Amino acid sequence: xxxxxxxxxxxxxxxxxxxxxxxxxxxxxxxxxxxxxxxxxxxxxxxxxxxxxxxxxxxxxxxxxxxxxxxxxxxxxxxxxxxxxxxxxxxxxxxxxxxxxxxxxxxxxxxxxxxxxxxxxxxxxxxxxxxxxxxxxxxxxxxxxxxxxxxxxxxxxxxxxxxxxxxxxxxxxxxxxxxxxxxxxxxxxxxxxxxxxxxxxxxxxxxxxxxxxxxxxxxxxxxxxxxxxxxxxxxxxxxxxxxxxxxxxxxxxxxxxxxxxxxxxxxxxxxxxxxxxxxxxxxxxxxxxxxxxxxxxxxxxxxxxxxxxxxxxxxxxxxxxxxxxxxxxxxxxxxxxxxxxxxxxxxxxxxxxxxxxxxxxxxxxxxxxxxxxxxxxxxxxxxxxxxxxxxxxxxxxxxxxxxxxxxxxxxxxxxxxxxxxxxxxxxxxxxxxxxxxxxxxxxxxxxxxxxxxxxxxxxxxxxxxxxxxxxxxxxxxxxxxxxxxxxxxxxxx
Numbered sequence: 472x473x474x475x476x477x478x479x480x481x482x483x484x485x486x487x488x489x490x491x492x493x494x495x496x497x498x499x500x501x502x503x504x505x506x507x508x509x510x511x512x513x514x515x516x517x518x519x520x521x522x523x524x525x526x527x528x529x530x531x532x533x534x535x536x537x538x539x540x541x542x543x544x545x546x547x548x549x550x551x552x553x554x555x556x557x558x559x560x561x562x563x564x565x566x567x568x569x570x571x572x573x574x575x576x577x578x579x580x581x582x583x584x585x586x587x588x589x590x591x592x593x594x595x596x597x598x599x600x601x602x603x604x605x606x607x608x609x610x611x612x613x614x615x616x617x618x619x620x621x622x623x624x625x626x627x628x629x630x631x632x633x634x635x636x637x638x639x640x641x642x643x644x645x646x647x648x649x650x651x652x653x654x655x656x657x658x659x660x661x662x663x664x665x666x667x668x669x670x671x672x673x674x675x676x677x678x679x680x681x682x683x684x685x686x687x688x689x690x691x692x693x694x695x696x697x698x699x700x701x702x703x704x705x706x707x708x709x710x711x712x713x714x715x716x717x718x719x720x721x722x723x724x725x726x727x728x729x730x731x732x733x734x735x736x737x738x739x740x741x742x743x744x745x746x747x748x749x750x751x752x753x754x755x756x757x758x759x760x761x762x763x764x765x766x767x768x769x770x771x772x773x774x775x776x777x778x779x780x781x782x783x784x785x786x787x788x789x790x791x792x793x794x795x796x797x798x799x800x801x802x803x804x805x806x807x808x809x810x811x812x813x814x815x816x817x818x819x820x821x822x823x824x825x826x827x828x829x830x831x832x833x834x835x836x837x838x839x840x841x842x843x844x845x846x847x848x849x850x851x852x853x854x855x856x857x858x859x860x861x862x863x864x865x866x867x868x869x870x871x872x873x874x875x876x877x878x879x880x881x882x883x884x885x886x887x888x889x890x891x892x893x894x895x896x897x898x899x900x901x902x903x904x905x906x907x908x909x910x911x912x913x914x915x916x917x918x919x920x921x922x923x924x925x926x927x928x929x930x931x932x933x934x935x936x937x938x939x940x941x942x943x944x945x946x947x948x949x950x951x952x953x954x955x956x957x958x959x960x961x962x963x964x
Contacts, residue, residue: 474506475687478532479677481513482524485743486531488796489692489722489730492761496719497690498537499762499784506687510542511680512553515670525553531744535754536777549684554676561671564679564709565632565664569612573708574664576612576630577601578623583610600660603638632665634674634704642700647688647717647786654700662701674698678705681714690717690786717786720765723793730796740798751824751853753812756804765794774807806850814842821855828856830863837862840946844938858937862946865955866933869963873925873935880918881926882964888912888923889956892949900949902941909941930959 478494480486501508510532512525525543532539541547551557568574579587584601587609591599599605606613611633612620623630636659643653664675671679681689696718706713724734735742741750747757758777767790768775768783775783809817818839825832832838841862845855860866891908892900913923928940931952937943944952 473687474501474504475509475685476501476506476690477509477511477681477684477686479511479513479680479691480528481516481519482521482528483516483519484521484524485527485745487732487743488735488741488747488761491531491535491744491757492722492764493690493692493719494532494537495535495758495761496766496784496786496789499781500688500690500786501540502781503784507540507547508537509547509684509686510539510552511684512543513673513676514553514555515673515676517555517670527745531748534748535744535758554671554680557676557680558670560683561665561676561679562669565671565675568634568664568705568708569632571708572635574632574634575606576620576624577606577633577661577663578610578615578628578630580629601633602660603636603656606633606661629667631663631667633661634664634701634708636661636701636704642703644699644703644713644716646696646699647715648720648789649696649718649791652696652699652716656700656704659700659704674701674705678702678709682706682709682711686714688715688717690719693718693721717789720790721793722764723795725795725797729793735796738798740796751851752801753805753808753852756801756808759808760801760804764796765790774804802850809849809852810847814839814846817846817852817855818842820852824853825856825863828860830856830860832863837946844942844946848938858934861932861934861937862943865951865958866931869929869933869959870935873929873933874963876925876935877929877963878922878926880916880922882960884912884916884918884923885926885930885956885960887916888927889953893953895949897949900945900952902939902945905944906941927956930956930963 476497478490478497480490480494498508500506510529512528514520514525529539529542529544539545541549541552543552546552565574569576579601587601587605588599591605601609608614613635615623637656640656641653642656643651646652662674663672665671680686699716699718703713722730724730725738726734728734730740730742732742741747747754755776758780759773759775762775762780762784763773766784766788769788818835821842822832822838825838832841841859842855845859849855849858888909891912892905895904909920909923909927913920916922924940925935928937929935931940931944931947947955
């Protein structure tokens with residue numbers, strides 16, 4: 472059997488980080504088995520459609536390194552790949568279910584359904600639904616005469632098509648992650664399959680598409696597990712073999728519960744993939760992190776690129792329990808991939824970011840040295856610019872926390888050091904010499920290293936931390952350093 476999986480998001484918003492993980496697990500499974508990765512856009516709910524959402528989904532997958540084998544932009548032989556373009560097909564399959572007595576027309580108005588629910592609530596049913604019992608007292612093709620049904624259809628009366636759920640059956644299937652799963656149909660409602668506007672609901676479209684597109688494995692989030700019995704009933708009603716199911720664990724918030732948009736924002740976790748793109752995260756780091764968010768290869772290894780993940784990934788290693796989103800771990804991965812990228816590869820990317828911020832990066836040799844000095848200190852590539860901004864312009868303000876370390880004797884110590892280095896020529900203005908002059912100064916004034924090092928760093932960089940100070944001073948050059956110190960002494964003393 473040739474493996475075919477699909478990632479089937481709804482374009483009702485930008486791609487959530489949980490959706491990206493679902494796509495990743497589908498992609499890894501497909502590549503591991505030499506199969507096909509299909510992108511299907513489930514846009515049946517046109518009222519919630521968000522302009523640009525589909526483009527965001529495609530862009531996000533491409534940025535993350537997932538090649539779409541079949542989809543809206545590169546169709547195969549089972550398209551269209553947008554559900555809104557498959558409308559006529561769903562109607563035919565809905566009629567087929569009605570003819571086989573597995574579905575029925577329901578003509579009830581929303582008001583009549585509300586009345587039914589209110590009536591049952593008053594009689595002691597806390598959560599009434601349109602099901603195998605209540606349908607017997609409603610206006611549908613099971614209770615109305617055949618002539619009445621045909622008359623209503625001919626008149627163009629509004630109707631929906633509902634699944635005829637059997638009253639007392641157990642729906643059982645094997646989930647590759649959760650094992651044997653079973654549901655009692657007594658707890659299921661007669662799910663709407665076709666809405667009054669002629670569009671299918673998620674359930675009908677999902678099953679029809681997975682079958683007609685030859686999907687062999689459905690790998691999706693745990694939140695869809697409750698829909699699985701309805702889908703299994705549909706497969707049985709059509710006489711089709713259901714694809715193998717695998718329901719992935721939830722992504723959990725560090726504070727507990729599902730990682731919702733609200734919780735993510737309150738905990739400083741970017742919630743949409745576009746936020747990681749605009750935030751200049753390394754795609755390889757995010758993919759490596761997400762792969763381990765609910766899966767492991769069974770050993771102590773943690774670093775794997777996409778190619779290695781494709782070889783290692785199996786669904787039997789996916790956990791049942793929720794996986795906590797550890798942002799610090801993500802940044803650990805991001806730092807690793809920054810370190811593993813050469814200065815030569817990073818330099819053009821830093822140049823673009825710096826120039827977008829309006830900085831003059833001077834010469835290529837100058838920028839290369841900046842990147843080299845910061846390479847082991849940054850967690851994200853945009854920090855080359857934020858942390859290294861002093862390389863491109865003199866500080867306009869000084870970090871408040873750092874300035875608190877500017878003491879009564881700081882100015883005198885800085886002046887003493889500048890008097891020593893002022894005698895140096897531009898050619899002698901080297902890191903080793905500058906450091907030795909600092910050592911001479913602190914020895915003469917009988918103070919610790921930090922008593923001069925910190926004020927000097929604040930004066931030149933505006934920061935209380937950063938790359939090697941003496942190499943930074945050498946790169947900036949004597950004239951620039953002396954001007955900055957003069958300015959800082961006037962502003963801070």
